Amino acid sequence: MRGLPKNQISLKALTVWRLSAIISAVVCLLVVISVGVGAYFLELPYWITVIVAMIWLIYSLIAIFVVPKIRHRVWRYEVHEHEIDLQYGLFIIKRVLVPMVRVQHVDTHQGPLLRKYQLASIEISTAATKHEIPALDIKEADLLRDHISRLARVTDEDV
Amino acid sequence: MKMFEPKRIHPVGMILSFLKIIKSYILPVILFFFFGNNEFNLYFIIGASCLFVIIVVTSILDWWKFTYWIEDGELRIKHGLFIKKKRYIPIERIQSINTTAGIIQQIFQLVKVQIETAGGGLEAEAVLTAIKKQEADRIQNAIAMHKRDVSKQIENQDVDQNEEKPQLPTFKMEPKDLFVAASTSSGIGVIISAIAAFFSQFDEFIPYEDLLDRFEILTNASFTLYAVLVFIAFFIAWILSIIGVLLKYAYFTVIKAENELRISSGIFEKRQVSIPISRIQAIRIVQNPLRQLLGYATVYIESAGGSAGDEGASTILFPVVPKKAISSLLSQYLPLFENSEKMQRLPKRSIQRYMFRKIIPALIICIPVSYFLAPWGFLSLILIPISAYWGYFSYKDAGWNIKGNQIQLGFRIISKTTVLIHRNRLQSFKSKTSYFQRRKSLQTFEVWIKSGIIGRHFTIKDLEENDLSQLGNWYSYSREK
Numbered sequence: 001m002r003g004l005p006k007n008q009i010s011l012k013a014l015t016v017w018r019l020s021a022i023i024s025a026v027v028c029l030l031v032v033i034s035v036g037v038g039a040y041f042l043e044l045p046y047w048i049t050v051i052v053a054m055i056w057l058i059y060s061l062i063a064i065f066v067v068p069k070i071r072h073r074v075w076r077y078e079v080h081e082h083e084i085d086l087q088y089g090l091f092i093i094k095r096v097l098v099p100m101v102r103v104q105h106v107d108t109h110q111g112p113l114l115r116k117y118q119l120a121s122i123e124i125s126t127a128a129t130k131h132e133i134p135a136l137d138i139k140e141a142d143l144l145r146d147h148i149s150r151l152a153r154v155t156d157e158d159v
Numbered sequence: 160m161k162m163f164e165p166k167r168i169h170p171v172g173m174i175l176s177f178l179k180i181i182k183s184y185i186l187p188v189i190l191f192f193f194f195g196n197n198e199f200n201l202y203f204i205i206g207a208s209c210l211f212v213i214i215v216v217t218s219i220l221d222w223w224k225f226t227y228w229i230e231d232g233e234l235r236i237k238h239g240l241f242i243k244k245k246r247y248i249p250i251e252r253i254q255s256i257n258t259t260a261g262i263i264q265q266i267f268q269l270v271k272v273q274i275e276t277a278g279g280g281l282e283a284e285a286v287l288t289a290i291k292k293q294e295a296d297r298i299q300n301a302i303a304m305h306k307r308d309v310s311k312q313i314e315n316q317d318v319d320q321n322e323e324k325p326q327l328p329t330f331k332m333e334p335k336d337l338f339v340a341a342s343t344s345s346g347i348g349v350i351i352s353a354i355a356a357f358f359s360q361f362d363e364f365i366p367y368e369d370l371l372d373r374f375e376i377l378t379n380a381s382f383t384l385y386a387v388l389v390f391i392a393f394f395i396a397w398i399l400s401i402i403g404v405l406l407k408y409a410y411f412t413v414i415k416a417e418n419e420l421r422i423s424s425g426i427f428e429k430r431q432v433s434i435p436i437s438r439i440q441a442i443r444i445v446q447n448p449l450r451q452l453l454g455y456a457t458v459y460i461e462s463a464g465g466s467a468g469d470e471g472a473s474t475i476l477f478p479v480v481p482k483k484a485i486s487s488l489l490s491q492y493l494p495l496f497e498n499s500e501k502m503q504r505l506p507k508r509s510i511q512r513y514m515f516r517k518i519i520p521a522l523i524i525c526i527p528v529s530y531f532l533a534p535w536g537f538l539s540l541i542l543i544p545i546s547a548y549w550g551y552f553s554y555k556d557a558g559w560n561i562k563g564n565q566i567q568l569g570f571r572i573i574s575k576t577t578v579l580i581h582r583n584r585l586q587s588f589k590s591k592t593s594y595f596q597r598r599k600s601l602q603t604f605e606v607w608i609k610s611g612i613i614g615r616h617f618t619i620k621d622l623e624e625n626d627l628s629q630l631g632n633w634y635s636y637s638r639e640k
Contacts, residue, residue: 082636089591097588099636126586127463128607128614 005078005085012117013075013135017068019113025060032056077133079148084124086131102126103152108141124148165226165237169289171267172225176288177218178263184210227287229301234274236285248284250305252276254438258295260429270295270429328491330413332478336455340479341404342397343449408478415492420460422474432474438462440584440608442496443473444485444577451575456482458489461610473610495565496579502558502569508599509621510554516620517550518543557619559604559626561633568606570619578617584608588634590627600624 036049067090076087084098104127108120120141121134136144217240225238234253236246257273264271272295274285287295332340411424416433423431443459450456458480459473477488489496521542528539556571566585568578591603601621607614622630 080637092591092593093597095590095592097631097634098586099634101583101636102586126607126614127609128586128616131587 005076005087007077009072009075009077009133009135010119010137010140011072012119012137014068014072016113016117016119016135017071018064021060021063021068025056025064028056028060075134079144079151081151084131084148086133096131098124098126098129098131100148100151103148106145106148106152108138108145110138122148165228166294167222167226168287169267169269169291170222171263171269171289173218173222175263176221177214180214180218184214227285229298232305234285234298234302246285248274248276250302253302254435255433256299256302257433258429258431259425262427264289265427265429268292272298328415330477330488330492332408332411336479336481337405337408339450339453339455340408341401343447343453343455343479344400344404411478413476413492420476420492422476434460434462434474436493436495439493440580440610442476442489442493442498442579444498444579445574446482446576447574450479454482455479456485458485461608461615463609463611495581497562497565498577498579499560499562499567502560502567503626504558505554505619505621506601506623509557509601510551512595512599512601512621513554513557514547514550517546517553521546557621559619559622559630561630566606566630566633568617568619570617580606580608580617582634585634586614588631590631596621602627604630 032049032052035052038044039046039049070090071088074087074089074093078085082100084096084100084103086094086096086098088094104125106125107123109123110120114120114135118138119135120138121132122136122141122145124131124133133144220240221238224240225236227234227236229235229250232250234248234250236248238244238246253274253276255275257275258270259273260270267289268291269289270292272287272290274287276284287298290298406426408424409426412422414421414423418437419433419435421431421433423429439460440463441461443461444456445459446456456479457475458477460476461473476492477485480488486498489498525539525542529536532539552575553571556569556575558569560567560569564582566580566582568580570576586607586609589605589607591605592601593603596602600623602624603618603620604622604627605616605618607616609615
């Protein structure tokens with residue numbers, strides 16, 4: 001295959017991913033606390049709580065500080081005239097080719113976090129699969145979406 | 160158009176819709192019967208009879224309100240009890256027309272017609288549950304006529320349809336193959352689980368109390384008894400599954416028409432499916448271990464659209480045929496697909512990973528079982544050589560081959576599988592590389608096709624990195640190779 005796809009996603013994605021990792025860490029913390037309370041009332045040994053808390057701490061630190069960095073470093077995309085080339089993944093690096101003639105439709109969407117940072121993600125659907133490019137600049141995402149859907153309209157095959 | 164008049168389906172449709180509703184209620188009723196407190200008090204009886212009356216009335220009204228006709232090149236259906244629903248299906252959009260006849264339809268000499276478009280959905284777009292055979296033929300003819308008219312307008316051709324039909328190629332099951340199919344079917348598993356479920360109802364008679372206790376009371380004599388019982392149960396299950404398969408495939412025929420395959424089968428439940436050749440996404444050739452020993456294989460068609468059939472989106476093309484015959488059969492029925500015996504294999508250094516993947520889970524099961532359930536637990540050690548074999552053959556059967564625009568993929572999950580796909584049917588192309596694979600410069604390869612309503616993917620693990628980039632270049636639509 002060719003070299004890596006050229007474009008990286010927005011650096012602001014790092015912030016968004018970190019924020020969402022923090023939010024999920026907070027939610028998990030509630031679980032940890034409830035385990036602690038449960039262990040206390042059921043008179044289970046306190047080390048259960050300690051172990052759960054340790055696991056939570058390590059996992060959260062990795063999820064907040066390490067994972068977004070790696071994901072961002074790996075994530076690349078490029079839209080050629082005839083195909084879309086993506087690369088992503090954390091431990092397993094995935095490289096995907098989606099031919100334009102197979103693209104059925106393209107959407108952009110935003111969650112509340114993405115909207116706050118003026119980002120959007122693009123979802124490319126073929127007849128059988130869905131592929132997402134996360135966290136692009138909203139202007140860029142709109143341009144890219146229109147660009148892809150223009151390129152995809154060139155052919156008129158059924159499936 | 161001669162079918163201008165809106166029509167109702169045959170009154171038998173009432174019975175069918177009644178049965179359909181009952182079918183959806185039967186499970187809760189049985190559960191209620193088994194797990195309820197078995198008190199048939201007055202309220203229960205009143206409730207049940209009310210429900211029954213409601214169902215009867217609904218099915219009669221359903222039948223009364225359902226009308227269909229053909230008009231302006233569309234199949235039109237009007238139905239609905241309180242909310243009027245109309246469905247207009249343009250004839251150009253119709254992908255396939257399946258006629259089947261269940262037992263009830265056969266008693267009254269009727270057929271059920273399912274009309275499908277490419278759109279998804281679990282049900283066919285239009286289902287006429289009970290109409291006369293002649294009526295079904297008329298619909299088919301009307302649709303065919305319309306399609307022909309349209310294509311004539313498009314192509315501006317005045318080719319006269321020859322009234323004399325040439326002999327179309329027809330495939331039928333050989334008696335010998337039929338027997339092989341029956342005796343090697345995996346339906347045995349289904350039947351065993353059904354028997355097991357049946358016996359689990361009788362756990363008053365068989366003490367399932369404590370597995371461990373049972374291991375302790377197993378003297379040698381009773382163990383033989385158990386073994387014999389298990390053997391007999393297996394044998395009965397096998398015979399039953401043979402009968403089942405014989406019934407299923409005895410009248411299996413494939414007819415190749417101009418641009419579609421017509422597959423029909425069944426004695427009690429007659430099914431006919433027509434698949435336009437242009438809708439075929441891939442061909443799948445599957446050999447379960449038993450059939451592989453005998454040199455037989457099953458060939459499936461993966462096609463797009465349609466409703467979820469009995470086996471998902473795959474249609475059986477040849478139930479069980481000798482592996483050697485597949486190439487010639489394919490060239491006769493689907494000349495676009497070509498199955499070659501030679502494939503590019505995986506590099507030697509993948510063996511290790513294939514073996515590990517199968518042996519490690521086996522070890523995880525065996526070690527605790529041997530430790531806690533000694534001495535019988537040691538029997539589980541048989542798993543280790545079995546999984547080693549399994550790993551080795553998964554490696555051996557994996558491979559790929561490119562011929563023009565067709566890619567052939569080989570892999571084994573449990574059954575040895577070969578898939579034939581054309582490049583323009585591959586929805587996406589994916590490579591995966593884990594850290595360990597990168598150190599050995601191996602990559603995993605995954606492609607998706609459209610099959611039925613959703614997609615289906617095929618994966619080959621641990622290919623040579625260079626091979627994968629070759630595959631990528633073959634697939635890539637960009638000209639900058």
